[in-house]
Amino acid sequence: MTVTIKDVAKKANVAPSTVSRVIANSSRISQRTKERVREAMEDLGYHPNFNARSLANKSTKTIGLVMPNSANKTFQNPFFPEVIRGISTKAHMLEYGMYLSTGQTEEEIFEEVQHMVQGRRVDGIILLYSRVNDKVMSYLYEQNFPFTVIGRPYDSRMSEITFVNNDNFKAAKTVTEYLLLLGHERIAFVGGNLDFVVTVDHMEGYERALKNAGIKMRDEYVVFHEELQEGGQEAVIALMSLKEPPTALLVADDIMTFGVLRMLSEMDVSVPDDVSIVSFNNLMISELSSPPMTTVDINIYSLGYEATTLLIEKILKPDVNPRKMIIPHKLIKRQSCQRQTKKLAPQ
Amino acid sequence: MTVTIKDVAKKANVAPSTVSRVIANSSRISQRTKERVREAMEDLGYHPNFNARSLANKSTKTIGLVMPNSANKTFQNPFFPEVIRGISTKAHMLEYGMYLSTGQTEEEIFEEVQHMVQGRRVDGIILLYSRVNDKVMSYLYEQNFPFTVIGRPYDSRMSEITFVNNDNFKAAKTVTEYLLLLGHERIAFVGGNLDFVVTVDHMEGYERALKNAGIKMRDEYVVFHEELQEGGQEAVIALMSLKEPPTALLVADDIMTFGVLRMLSEMDVSVPDDVSIVSFNNLMISELSSPPMTTVDINIYSLGYEATTLLIEKILKPDVNPRKMIIPHKLIKRQSCQRQTKKLAPQ
DNA sequence: GTGAAAGCGCTAACAG
DNA sequence: CTGTTAGCGCTTTCAC
Numbered sequence: 001m002t003v004t005i006k007d008v009a010k011k012a013n014v015a016p017s018t019v020s021r022v023i024a025n026s027s028r029i030s031q032r033t034k035e036r037v038r039e040a041m042e043d044l045g046y047h048p049n050f051n052a053r054s055l056a057n058k059s060t061k062t063i064g065l066v067m068p069n070s071a072n073k074t075f076q077n078p079f080f081p082e083v084i085r086g087i088s089t090k091a092h093m094l095e096y097g098m099y100l101s102t103g104q105t106e107e108e109i110f111e112e113v114q115h116m117v118q119g120r121r122v123d124g125i126i127l128l129y130s131r132v133n134d135k136v137m138s139y140l141y142e143q144n145f146p147f148t149v150i151g152r153p154y155d156s157r158m159s160e161i162t163f164v165n166n167d168n169f170k171a172a173k174t175v176t177e178y179l180l181l182l183g184h185e186r187i188a189f190v191g192g193n194l195d196f197v198v199t200v201d202h203m204e205g206y207e208r209a210l211k212n213a214g215i216k217m218r219d220e221y222v223v224f225h226e227e228l229q230e231g232g233q234e235a236v237i238a239l240m241s242l243k244e245p246p247t248a249l250l251v252a253d254d255i256m257t258f259g260v261l262r263m264l265s266e267m268d269v270s271v272p273d274d275v276s277i278v279s280f281n282n283l284m285i286s287e288l289s290s291p292p293m294t295t296v297d298i299n300i301y302s303l304g305y306e307a308t309t310l311l312i313e314k315i316l317k318p319d320v321n322p323r324k325m326i327i328p329h330k331l332i333k334r335q336s337c338q339r340q341t342k343k344l345a346p347q
Numbered sequence: 348m349t350v351t352i353k354d355v356a357k358k359a360n361v362a363p364s365t366v367s368r369v370i371a372n373s374s375r376i377s378q379r380t381k382e383r384v385r386e387a388m389e390d391l392g393y394h395p396n397f398n399a400r401s402l403a404n405k406s407t408k409t410i411g412l413v414m415p416n417s418a419n420k421t422f423q424n425p426f427f428p429e430v431i432r433g434i435s436t437k438a439h440m441l442e443y444g445m446y447l448s449t450g451q452t453e454e455e456i457f458e459e460v461q462h463m464v465q466g467r468r469v470d471g472i473i474l475l476y477s478r479v480n481d482k483v484m485s486y487l488y489e490q491n492f493p494f495t496v497i498g499r500p501y502d503s504r505m506s507e508i509t510f511v512n513n514d515n516f517k518a519a520k521t522v523t524e525y526l527l528l529l530g531h532e533r534i535a536f537v538g539g540n541l542d543f544v545v546t547v548d549h550m551e552g553y554e555r556a557l558k559n560a561g562i563k564m565r566d567e568y569v570v571f572h573e574e575l576q577e578g579g580q581e582a583v584i585a586l587m588s589l590k591e592p593p594t595a596l597l598v599a600d601d602i603m604t605f606g607v608l609r610m611l612s613e614m615d616v617s618v619p620d621d622v623s624i625v626s627f628n629n630l631m632i633s634e635l636s637s638p639p640m641t642t643v644d645i646n647i648y649s650l651g652y653e654a655t656t657l658l659i660e661k662i663l664k665p666d667v668n669p670r671k672m673i674i675p676h677k678l679i680k681r682q683s684c685q686r687q688t689k690k691l692a693p694q
Numbered sequence: 695g696t697g698a699a700a701g702c703g704c705t706a707a708c709a710g
Numbered sequence: 711c712t713g714t715t716a717g718c719g720c721t722t723t724c725a726c
Contacts, residue, residue, distance in 0.1 A: 002467075002703090004702095004703055004704085005703065005704060005705095006703080014712075014713085015712065015713045015714075016703090016704080016705095016713090016714095017704095017705075017706080017712075017713065017714080017715095018711090018712060018713075019704095020704065020705055020706085021705095021711095021712085023704090023705095024705085028711060028712085029711070029712080030711060030712090033711080033712080045465075047461070047462065047465030047466050048466060048703085048704075049402070049466060049467055049702085049703050049704070050462075050466035050467060050468040051398045051401040051402040051407065051467060051468075051702085051703080051704090052402050052702070052703030052704040052705090052718090053703080053704055053705080054398040054704090054718095055396070055398040055399050055402055055702090055703080055704075055705090055718045055719065055720090056703080056704045056705040056706080056717080056718050057704080057705065057706095057718085058718075060398065062446070065447075073631060075428055075432060076425055076428050076429055076432070076630075076631045077425075077428070078423055078424075078425050078428075080428055081422055081423050081424070081425070081427055081428060082423055084447075085422060085423070088447070088449040088451075089449075089451065091449050092449040092450060092451065092455065096449075097446060097447070097449065097468070098446070098447040098449055099409075099444060099445070099446055099447070100412075100431075100435070100444070100445040100446070100447055102435040102436075102438050102439040102443075102444065102445055103439060104435075104436065104439065108439065114394070115394065115397075118349075118392075118394030119394050119395060119396060119397035120349075120396055120397060120398060121397040121398075121444070255632060258632055258635035258636075259635055261635070261637065262634075262635045262636075262637065262639070265637050284420060284423045285602060285605055285632070287609075288605035288606055288608070288609045289605075289609075290608065290609065290612050290637050292609070349719090351718095351719055351720085352719065352720060352721095353719080361696075361697085362696065362697045362698075363697090363698095363719090363720080363721095364696075364697065364698080364699095364720095364721075364722075365695085365696060365697075366720095367720065367721055367722085368695095368696085368721090370720090370721095371721085373695095375695060375696085376695065376696080377695060377696090380695080380696080395719085395720075396718085396719050396720070398718085398719080398720090399702090399718070399719035399720040399721090400719080400720055400721080401702095401720090402702050402703065402704090402718090402719080402720075402721095403701080403702055403719080403720045403721040403722080404702085404720080404721070405702075
């Protein structure tokens with residue numbers, strides 16, 4: 001059968017507690033017994049039982065990852081493998097494991113989170129998204145359960161919740177200004193799901209830049225889409241059918257930009273000659289579009305890595321003050337933007 | 348503090364064991380007590396402790412997912428979110444959770460798997476890749492631990508291991524024949540990492556088709572690359588620098604194809620006019636390349652879904668015979684292939 | 695139908 | 711430095 005701590009104890013002629021101490025590498029055990037015990041462990045092929053430990057310990061050494069509902073395509077964004085890679089690296093360093101939510105709908109996910117929390121299945125949770133009025137976040141907050149969010153809380157509890165984010169407002173503002181500097185005035189905004197905080201922040205950055213430049217916002221230049229690929233395509237149709245189509249586009253996500261580029265190419269609109277495009281995220285494949293896209297690198301890996309750092313800090317010291325961390329972004333200029341020179345129909 | 352089964356028992360005026368039976372919905376408990384107990388659970392906000400259950404039960408209701416090492420870029424392939432979506436769906440239906448490996452190197456992953464197995468952290472494991480001589484697979488096999496692999500075992504143990512795969516040999520063969528029918532004779536093979544079984548199968552399918560058509564294989568037309576994007580790019584350089592460059596390419600993976608398309612476009616080689624391309628996987632973004640790529644849909648989601656079905660079957664009935672399952676594939680014709688008409692330099 | 699009690703494998707006082 | 715003992719919260723015989 002499975003070999004337990006008792007077997008090891010017997011073989012090494014010590015008490016079970018001593019074995020336990022050796023596992024924990026307690027400093028109050030003599031070097032000699034440690035060796036004897038370790039040898040016995042080796043001989044018997046002993047491995048500590050994870051559940052027994054967790055039960056006695058009240059600590060699972062695992063963190064729960066909560067994704068947005070996997071029903072829609074959001075989930076397929078390579079954004080996720082990349083955050084997870086960041087989380088994974090740090091988690092592994094600190095010897096934590098990762099437990100994934102499996103829910104397809106928001107309701108399912110909420111229930112799962114409850115189970116994770118109440119069932120003590122994980123020591124802490126990372127929210128891999130930030131939605132505007134998120135039930136899960138509220139729950140975690142009320143339960144005073146250790147968690148961090150990637151993105152930011154939308155409401156007043158901002159100062160009471162630990163999160164890791166980019167300065168999405170500023171990124172969008174900068175990028176809009178960049179387009180403005182290139183001579184564009186008809187700049188459209190193709191946003192993601194308005195339920196996500198990042199979308200709101202992007203939009204505000206965009207608005208601010210236009211306002212500062214004294215350019216009036218046009219409602220028909222602002223569109224939102226849920227689904228990434230199709231979204232990009234629909235947005236293009238809507239925008240390019242306007243009497244005065246935009247000469248530049250701010251697109252929420254690189255995947256969406258692939259959809260935009262595809263549709264534009266079908267319509268024989270040339271990028272960047274006819275339309276300039278900037279988007280966000282800088283996924284691994286983003287340099288492979290044609291033309292290669294100009295995009296904001298948000299350092300996805302670091303978002304995950306740092307979220308894990310903060311979470312584990314919180315797990316270890318629950319009373320420490322909430323922390324926020326802003327990961328720097330960087331505009332990666334490639335070939336989807338160009339100076340606006342064409343004559344346009346008068347406004 | 349946390350509310351336990353005892354608290355519920357007290358409140359409902361029954362023994363803890365009765366509460367346990369109600370949780371398990373035992374048929375030997377009267378309807379009346381069931382209701383009383385459920386009410387008490389509700390009132391107190393009781394949630395069963397996961398670790399205690401697992402310990403007593405010797406069952407964790409969670410499956411471990413083992414990915415290839417996340418150090419290299421393979422990990423960023425949207426293939427993974429999609430398999431996981433399939434796994435997740437089925438796991439959720441059967442009320443299983445998912446635990447992720449975090450290792451960066453093969454050695455780290457191997458150690459983690461040992462911990463998962465010996466520490467009884469998971470009830471079974473899905474290998475999300477299949478490598479030619481895989482230590483992890485051998486270990487799992489020797490331990491007689493429930494596991495399934497996505498892909499197939501390479502060696503003689505094929506008949507003793509449960510797996511879910513595509514018929515990659517046939518897919519590659521068909522696709523090569525398709526190119527042949529379009530009049531191509533100079534067909535190159537741009538494979539992935541030769542350590543992966545899928546690469547071997549693809550290559551054999553390709554060879555077989557050429558052989559059947561009486562076309563001699565040329566070594567310089569067969570290249571392999573580890574890294575997906577860069578790989579694609581390097582392959583193109585090598586291939587197009589040949590005195591007799593190929594007129595058609597079989598590319599291992601859609602992501603790689605993005606790299607290929609990019610590089611080809613930089614070299615002013617037009618697809619499909621100058622070169623035709625077929626690749627494998629049909630990722631969500633694959634229809635957004637320019638031109639949209641012709642590719643083999645391997646039904647990634649189903650690979651994950653069915654692997655989970657088989658795994659849980661194995662967990663529940665460990666003595667059942669190993670099973671294999673082949674998921675159908677389908678050629679998706681888009682616009683990266685064309686009939687070969689140009690005059691070529693004589694062979 | 696329900697209760698009492700032992701035990702899953704480990705940790706953590708408390709002794710000594 | 712090391713052993714003894716009492717749980718962690720749940721399941722599961724075995725009684726009744």
